[in-house]
Amino acid sequence: MGTVRQMITHEVLTNAIKNRLEVSQDVAQDLAFRVLNYFGFSDEIIDNVLDHDDRRTFYFLQDMQILTTHWEEALLPSGRIWRVFYWDLNTERILQYAASPSEDSRMEAGLYETLPEDVWSRSAA
Template sequence: MTVVTMQQVESALKKTVGKKGMSDEEIKNLADYLMSFFGYTDEVIDNRLTAEDRDVFYMLEEEGLLTSTQEEVLLKKGKLWRIHYWILKKDQIIRLAKSDEEGVEARDEAADVYGQLSDEEWARHKIVPEAQGSDKQPKPSDETN
């Protein structure tokens, strides 16, 4: 069983809710709060949560740190009983924490395409403005494409 540390949880929270304006103190409190439910287990039964707790869990689910599942149990009287669980996404927390430890953000491949262009390529497609006061649109400096 994989175990996540408080430092990893705090780091993952900084990468998610921290980018939305949550302070370091609030992140630390949220990490304590979250781990008070999970401890060393992977899941928490939903019946244990208050409405306020559930709101926090839904927010963390949107951030990708939690997920939920349900189990259906047939009771002796023939009734179907649904049990809902919240699952801590330890792999996601560890991945986010590891990118923090390495000092590297997970990069979006589509955004990285511009970083791969050479200075020569950028210079070739540089927009050069015409004489000032002209109503014409700027044109590329090299039109041999």
């Protein structure tokens, strides 16, 4: 039998988006719903199904490491190469981002907020 892969649910993707993008629960839920409407029960979709706005969103999510891409090439009878592009859910990263942020990462993120304001001003030497 093959390996069992973790299915990305709406709740898991919502938590990953919320934690990674630092957005509200409502925004994360809407974005997760929008993404999963394309993927359904699959972890891969063909790029051709996306409209322009959603493709831009997918590129943003790729930058955030929530989605990845790959392509296949086919040789046409005319001799030209045809590329078919695909989007993939980055399951490993999504599960990682969906987990509650650790105490260490919260402390690290708050490091700059603890510095006094005069640290941020430049002075002529």
